[in-house]
Amino acid sequence: MNTSRAHVALAVGVAGVLLLAVIIMSPMLMTSIPSFLGSGGTGRTDCLDGGTPVQEVSDTGAADIPADYLELYKKYGKKIGVQWNILAAVGKRETDHGRSNMAGVKSGTNYAGAAGPMQFLISTWGGKAQIAMSSKFSGYASDGNGDGVGNVYDPADAILGAAKMLKRNGAPEKVRQALFIYNRAWWYVDQVEQIAKGYAKSGDVEVPPQADDSCDDPLVEAAPSDVVAKILEFALAQRGKPYLWGGTGPDAFDCSGIIYAAYRAAGLLIPRTTFGQWPFGVKISQGEEQAGDLVFFNAGPGTGPDNPGHVGMVVSKGKMVEARCTLCGPIKVTSYQARDNIVGFTRPLQNPDVLEQLKKLQNAAL
Structure with a gap:
């Protein structure tokens, strides 16, 4: 037929x-x-x-x-x-x-x-x-x-x-x-x-359990610091929620919104948009990225090699959590290594303003 x-x-x-x-x-x-x-x-x-x-x-x-x-x-x-x-x-x-x-x-x-x-x-x-x-x-x-x-x-x-x-x-x-x-x-x-x-041996077509925390612990435990662990815990907890242009939660997020909210959950303030987040963090060479860093892509109107329009957060080498687009499915962990439009990586935690915020948080905890 x-x-x-x-x-x-x-x-x-x-x-x-x-x-x-x-x-x-x-x-x-x-x-x-x-x-x-x-x-x-x-x-x-x-x-x-x-x-x-x-x-x-x-x-x-x-x-x-x-x-x-x-x-x-x-x-x-x-x-x-x-x-x-x-x-x-x-x-x-x-x-x-x-x-x-x-x-x-x-x-x-x-x-x-x-x-x-x-x-x-x-x-x-x-x-x-x-x-x-x-x-x-x-x-x-x-x-x-x-x-x-x-x-x-x-x-x-x-x-x-x-x-x-x-x-x-x-x-x-x-x-x-x-x-x-x-x-x-x-x-x-x-x-x-x-x-x-x-x-499949199970006799079924499995769908990723986006709200399942069973796979989160190793990622959080491997975080380079307690601050990054807090950032990851928040970001991973948003899996399964929908993409929403301009969304910063709590029910939906856009690509930069989930990152902004995750850093806020750890007591840190960073720029809200992708265009603001790109120049904010210290540039990191590909291969040196670690959990909590951001990976940027040449995607969307008006973007280019030094003006990325999409961003995800690294959760482990080769993996990121992202809110991609309305029809791309819910927020989830994906592979960025398969993408051919990566612009670069940044580390917001090395920005001088964030370093100052971290000092204040440490002093407040004493």
Whole structure:
């Protein structure tokens, strides 16, 4: 059964811009879908990205998914922050993990112009099937195998691109929404979700428990100071709350608002907006950042290499807590290493005004 396919990428930037891109995609491939049976057991979950569960593979999944594809689904699901079994289910539903001999899977395109194991329309990939990652392009072309080229037919590249697309559209929390945008048909969403459940040992599609504190303790305990620990405790406690432009709590926040409020919770006053926070902190070289530092991104209208429009707070190396945008899902811990628009890092606690505030707090405690 073939149907027309549409991708709609909708995001509201932190600086208040609304971006709408409607992209017509390829027909879906109806592969043989296994009749998954419940395993009767519960798979182990581990803490990842501040609470994202990592599910074990079911016997059915291990038997059906090629080993190299399984490794890629798990690798890029973890790196980008989406459920690996959802990625795998998309790969199954689209091309039977690249095993299909239909047009466009291994070369060329199908009649709608889609290609590769995850069936990207060439125009959404970057304008051509193979594109140098050093070039400027608009699309989901990705370099998963590190050869400098985004190749829509390469499983590593295609699976990484699909993970980014799902993440952009609401996964892992709003995974059904993300799947509906991937292919605008609820029957497709139901089929992919059913396949994903069969691939996980738990027999389910796990959603990150954003309010679960079980993964917070190690982050707070590893904080470089008691002050940073207080900042982290507040910021992590806001997970699951919605993004709100201009929000400073207590029910919703924007990107700089949650940081402003977290520092206030520790008794410190810093600038309210991203534009004020960027020049406020002492610049830190990438790789030297630590919990409590801020990471800035070139995102939003009127921003640039030295005028970032989005900010997150580092909670551990490679991870940040952020309020990203209205349609990006609730406040959560994400990976900043996967972003390609990082402007830089700062340490507000080294600002002279903050150092003076810290002295007053210490004196008041004596």
